[in-house]
Amino acid sequence: MIEIKTDIFLGDCKEVLKHLPDNCIDLIFTSPPYADQRKNTYGGIQAEKYVEWFLPISNELLRVLKPTGTFVLNIKEKVIEGERSTYVLELIFELRKQGWFWTEEFIWHKKNSYPGKWSNRFRDSWERLLQFNKDKKFNMYQDEVKVPIGDWAKGRLKNLSETDKIRDNAKNGSGFGKNISNWVGKETVYPTNVLHFATECSNKNHPAAFPENLPEWFIKLFTKENDMLLDPFAGSGTTLSVAQRMNRNSVGIEILPEYYDMLKKNIEPIKYVIL
Amino acid sequence: MIEIKTDIFLGDCKEVLKHLPDNCIDLIFTSPPYADQRKNTYGGIQAEKYVEWFLPISNELLRVLKPTGTFVLNIKEKVIEGERSTYVLELIFELRKQGWFWTEEFIWHKKNSYPGKWSNRFRDSWERLLQFNKDKKFNMYQDEVKVPIGDWAKGRLKNLSETDKIRDNAKNGSGFGKNISNWVGKETVYPTNVLHFATECSNKNHPAAFPENLPEWFIKLFTKENDMLLDPFAGSGTTLSVAQRMNRNSVGIEILPEYYDMLKKNIEPIKYVIL
DNA sequence: GTTCCGCATGAATCGATAG
DNA sequence: ACTATCGATTCATGCGGAA
Numbered sequence: 001m002i003e004i005k006t007d008i009f010l011g012d013c014k015e016v017l018k019h020l021p022d023n024c025i026d027l028i029f030t031s032p033p034y035a036d037q038r039k040n041t042y043g044g045i046q047a048e049k050y051v052e053w054f055l056p057i058s059n060e061l062l063r064v065l066k067p068t069g070t071f072v073l074n075i076k077e078k079v080i081e082g083e084r085s086t087y088v089l090e091l092i093f094e095l096r097k098q099g100w101f102w103t104e105e106f107i108w109h110k111k112n113s114y115p116g117k118w119s120n121r122f123r124d125s126w127e128r129l130l131q132f133n134k135d136k137k138f139n140m141y142q143d144e145v146k147v148p149i150g151d152w153a154k155g156r157l158k159n160l161s162e163t164d165k166i167r168d169n170a171k172n173g174s175g176f177g178k179n180i181s182n183w184v185g186k187e188t189v190y191p192t193n194v195l196h197f198a199t200e201c202s203n204k205n206h207p208a209a210f211p212e213n214l215p216e217w218f219i220k221l222f223t224k225e226n227d228m229l230l231d232p233f234a235g236s237g238t239t240l241s242v243a244q245r246m247n248r249n250s251v252g253i254e255i256l257p258e259y260y261d262m263l264k265k266n267i268e269p270i271k272y273v274i275l
Numbered sequence: 276m277i278e279i280k281t282d283i284f285l286g287d288c289k290e291v292l293k294h295l296p297d298n299c300i301d302l303i304f305t306s307p308p309y310a311d312q313r314k315n316t317y318g319g320i321q322a323e324k325y326v327e328w329f330l331p332i333s334n335e336l337l338r339v340l341k342p343t344g345t346f347v348l349n350i351k352e353k354v355i356e357g358e359r360s361t362y363v364l365e366l367i368f369e370l371r372k373q374g375w376f377w378t379e380e381f382i383w384h385k386k387n388s389y390p391g392k393w394s395n396r397f398r399d400s401w402e403r404l405l406q407f408n409k410d411k412k413f414n415m416y417q418d419e420v421k422v423p424i425g426d427w428a429k430g431r432l433k434n435l436s437e438t439d440k441i442r443d444n445a446k447n448g449s450g451f452g453k454n455i456s457n458w459v460g461k462e463t464v465y466p467t468n469v470l471h472f473a474t475e476c477s478n479k480n481h482p483a484a485f486p487e488n489l490p491e492w493f494i495k496l497f498t499k500e501n502d503m504l505l506d507p508f509a510g511s512g513t514t515l516s517v518a519q520r521m522n523r524n525s526v527g528i529e530i531l532p533e534y535y536d537m538l539k540k541n542i543e544p545i546k547y548v549i550l
Numbered sequence: 551g552t553t554c555c556g557c558a559t560g561a562a563t564c565g566a567t568a569g
Numbered sequence: 570a571c572t573a574t575c576g577a578t579t580c581a582t583g584c585g586g587a588a
Contacts, residue, residue: 037561079563082411083376089364101358107382107401109469114562115579117465120415123579124562125467126382136357140395190392192400194384198582199560209561424580464580554588560581568574 002226004271005249006240010260013232013253017060020251025064026139026227029218029239031074031209035087047080050087051094057232062099064230067135070222071100074108074210076127082120088128100132104193108214111198129195144220146188215239216246223248225275237263247273277501279546280524281515285535288507288528292335295526300339301414301502304490304514306349310362322355325362326369332507337374339505342410345497346375349383349485351402357395363403375407379468383489386473404470419495421463490514491521498523500550512538522548
């Protein structure tokens with residue numbers, strides 16, 4: 001029996017991160033507040049100042065990450081005066097200068113994107129998942145995210161009830177792993193760098209940025225059980241609770257007392273597991 | 276009856292473009308040789324020199340494009356020494372400095388991407404389709420690319436036969452336009468900035484980068500019949516022949532004599548149409 | 551218990567109106 | 570003029586109540 005710990009800290013992650021030792025984190029998965037977004041909850045960082053604001057934080061992230069670890073950054077630039085803002089591109093350049101390797105850019109295809117109609121553009125239906133590494137050698141457990149061949153993405157289903165079954169499996173978080181066992185024996189293939197997940201749009205009283213599937217997928221891919229995760233912008237704690245459910249230790253940092261209180265209330269600090 | 280012209284020129288587009296008048300093109304759709312790719316055919320532009328090589332060309336493109344026109348650039352950076360190369364990002368910066376507006380970044384999700392297996396990354400299954408404009412006001416015919424409501428992903432279908440109809444339509448390439456008419460009257464919705472097209476499987480003896488659906492989609496979206504297209508890297512001529520089929524005039528430029536000869540042989544210079 | 555339908559709800563964006 | 574706020578637009582999803 002082992003302990004799975006979930007430590008949550010209140011404060012500005014730039015400062016709190018200084019208390020973490022070097023090379024202790026296997027995966028950083030986070031979705032920082034986007035520029036000029038969520039003004040009411042977070043302060044709303046301006047696009048022009050975003051890079052400057054982020055770099056001291058990412059410098060600490062570089063320090064605490066193990067050489068074999070991975071940093072996954074979920075972000076998307078908004079439109080400013082009819083153009084896509086370039087601060088995310090600039091951020092990639094600056095992170096490389098800081099010592100990060102920009103290993104890959106995954107695309108998160110949000111199947112249910114925000115509605116709306118404009119004369120000069122369509123709905124924005126994707127976000128970036130930027131993978132950065134400290135070293136060109138890093139841990140990656142590709143077999144953990146293999147998917148059954150010819151599935152819901154391919155479209156040759158026998159009947160609708162089967163469709164629904166599969167979709168239901170994909171919905172509940174833990175099911176992804178378990179239900180795959182139904183498909184063992186059938187052929188499985190490796191996924192690509194395009195991820196298809198719908199955003200959760202309901203009823204939890206917090207602005208959950210992403211569905212549980214998203215951190216779950218990267219946690220499977222880049223960590224094993226009992227590894228250590230970090231989310232410096234814990235927010236509503238999606239990443240932390242998924243990590244705990246998957247038997248990974250984690251550290252979360254949240255600057256807003258309301259969210260911090262909610263995190264402390266909803267997430268057990270220690271979970272005992274027989275591996 | 277009108278004439279639809281397809282003019283094809285042999286030469287370096289940087290030079291050939293100088294012979295075109297200002298403000299004469301409604302849509303530039305092109306897929307330039309990617310850095311360090313296709314060395315044997317195009318000479319292979321090095322990643323570090325890519326931007327420098329491209330800017331004089333894009334400067335001419337800016338000149339020949341109508342203020343209401345659009346420039347769509349299909350490109351994707353390759354991996355160099357374990358990292359995504361940054362020359363495409365740099366190109367976006369420099370094009371903006373040159374006077375282009377970076378209106379949008381569409382994602383082309385290649386449903387059947389190139390196979391392969393690597394220990395540190397998955398298959399690359401998407402490319403960028405960067406939309407640049409000369410002016411913040413430009414022509415966009417959104418209704419031309421409306422799609423049947425996404426029931427195949429929604430799961431609230433009355434019966435399966437309907438599902439199959441929709442899926443079959445989406446599968447066959449050129450059907451996109453035609454079969455949609457079967458669904459007029461039924462509900463249609465606007466697409467998003469994520470495009471799902473399969474790459475064409477070989478058959479034609481050339482390195483055709485994209486399927487016909489791709490230029491077709493943008494031609495529908497940004498031009499009307501009898502408008503003028505430009506592809507400065509005509510290659511095998513996919514864009515040109517699609518343009519002609521859709522009753523759009525076009526200008527193609529190709530630097531390699533072999534391809535030029537093939538283009539001249541395969542594409543009629545004038546087509547007479549009753550609109 | 552199922553299946554079905556109505557309804558609220560989003561990391562949005564533009565253009566017009568107001569200070 | 571230049572910035573802040575607001576209404577209009579739109580659609581996949583999950584939830585709850587109804588058949």
